[in-house]
Amino acid sequence: MSKVILVTGGSSGIGKSIGDYLTEKGYTVFGSSRNPSRTTQSSFPLVALDVTDENSIQQCVEEVVFKAGKIDVLINNAGVGITGPIEETPEHEIHKAFQTNLYGPIAMIKAVLPHMRKQRNGLIINVTSIAGYMGLPYRGIYSATKGALELVTEAMRMEVKDFGVKMTNVAPGDFATNIAAGRYHAPLLENSPYNAPYGQTLSLMNDHVDQGGDPIKMAQKVHEIIETSNPRIHYKVGAFMQKFSIVLKRLLPDKMYEKLLSNHYKL
Known part of the structure; x- marks a missing residue:
């Protein structure tokens, strides 16, 4: 009997790539x-879910x-992007x-754990982000949500191991997906003291996504x-x-690392 896998946020982007690939592999x-x-093309069934x-x-x-x-496997992939100066982000x-990025995945874990504990077996994969390992300028909130999920995973995997349940993080970098289109962008305010550096950084971030790798690498x-x-843990x-x-x-x-980041974003 094949393993049963639930992928949150499976209608597009990385989630769809993962679902298609695992379906091909017989899961x-x-x-x-x-x-x-609203999703007309999918190689696997979609279930209604709002992680909030x-x-x-x-x-x-x-x-x-x-x-x-x-x-058998929960892949916590659903998430949202958010950019902007923290001072000006509503x-x-x-x-x-x-x-969406932290409380939702925790709630999903809580919902599947009783079933996995009964089976004495299960795997939870939390999709975080390389951005969660550092505070990125104008992505500070996003970095914080993903970094927090990394730490939650580190703690919970020790709490659930006696139930036969394993937990891990997988952190993607930039991939060519539609995440930028669905991301919340704090508006570029004409009279804002952040206007020039935020606008420049936002353009750079979007270029990184457009030039990102094939999400099939995440699926693999x-x-x-x-x-x-x-x-592994990470x-x-x-x-x-x-x-x-x-x-x-x-x-x-x-401070040297901060200088490298500042130079990268031309700040």
Whole structure:
């Protein structure tokens, strides 16, 4: 019997790439979307899910368990982007980002754990971001949400290991997806003291996404993790310099590393 996999945010981008790839490999895959009816092309079924709604989360998990009998792997992929000077980012947008990128994945984990504990087996893969390893200018809130999920994973994997449940993070760098289109951008205000540097950084970030790698690399890494008997705590997927930037942060003095980031973003 094939493993049953639930991928949140499976209607586009990295999530769809993961779902398509795992379906090709013979897994039973369910994706999720807030509006499944709007997705016309998918190699795997989509279940309605809003990760900011507790009832929606419970209904999604119950539907997958009812249809497939179990959930072997949860891939917490659903997320939102957010950019802007923190001073000028509306509070409700900050809350929304944390609700989707941190509280939502935690709620999904809570919903699947009773089923995995009953099975004495399960794997939870949290899709974070290389941006979560550093405070990036004009992406500070996004970095904070993803960095927090990394730490939550580090803690929870020790809490659930006695149940036969494994947990890991996989942090992507820049990939060619539609994330920039759905990202919240704090508006470029003409009279803002941040206007010039924020506008310049925003343009650079969008270029990075447009020139990003093929998301199939994420799908291949997720497949590798699923097939690994004892997954590592952290995985990174991206261009060499993106992954190397994490190493540099560990090696360099704080202010030297900050200077490198500032130079990179021309700040």
